[in-house]
Amino acid sequence: MFPLFLHLTDRLVVVIGGGAVGRRKAAAVLDAGAHVRLVCLESLPPDETHPALDWRTEPYAAAHLDGAVLVFAAATLDVNARVVADARARGLWVNSASDPEAGDFFVPAVVRRGDFVVAVGTGGAAPALAREIRRRLNEQFDDDFGRWVALLAELRPLVLEHVQDAERRRLFFERWSRWEWLERLRRDGADVVRTGMLQELRDGGGAASSPL
Template identity: 45%
Template structure:
């Protein structure tokens, strides 16, 4: 599959998940984590109390279940999945099909979340297990400093914008902040040392000085 990667903001958006086996439950929980309003359709229902954000329709799938959904996930039997894919196509809804990924519109990457950091790895469906292994290796290599650095930049970028009126100067500063060596400093010296250096770099850039780092 030759895909186009995007990060969707699903906050408050309706998403339909048809089938609540192991695959469907995993997808439903991931969608809830992303802020979606998940409607899950399965005659058997959900094992145990459903988590907040999940609406269960314990009934056989019908076309109407997809109405108003931004995305649809077909995670039931192959026969039901084919119906879901066909209905979603007629309704103009992007659909993911668990039993036959090539019949759907998109596949799901292997994902690692840590604070604001989201790492996604895909093999285009050629090797999901390989994608998971690569994700795990990358997550270990990045370590906790990557998400910590992302949180710190989210805090300091507005300060830099308020202190540095020149857009070109800000862009140069932000490029320096993106240097991977900051992750090494984080691991070696700790977050407060990095924070202090980044704030100093804002002060120097604001007054036209050199980067102190």
């Protein structure tokens, strides 16, 4: 298995099957910024509309895969087998909910906090274990952790702009990645931590930095 993250923003993902599994797959890739074409025999639930969701209540046909970069087969066994064969014939990566080994990839359990993403997979061998690990990670990497990551992303360009020495830049990034900053954020809030980091940048840049 080779783990990787895919950029799906504004790209078409096709999901075949409108049951609970198919709708979960669709929701996940919509959250990743994809456009989704979902094909099934069920009607669109009124509370699951989305501007990037093209829900088609009709039988599956190979033409539904036109323009896709990724395919999920989450329908019946026979339909899933057809979807896998059609996707393979078109050179498309496909995931089969009913026969994971027949597809090209597995979908991991994911913890997402803004730009911070942890994916946990067991190669399809123990999905329940992957979900339990995700539950535990969700407790550890809470919303404050996501705010810390967002703050680091916000301040990174300032360090790159104002600190010319590569070693000094590395030290800033390493110091700000220490867990003490997260604990301070949880205690005092993101604004206080931002102020502290900016002050450290002003005080610690030395001759290698230009003034902020």
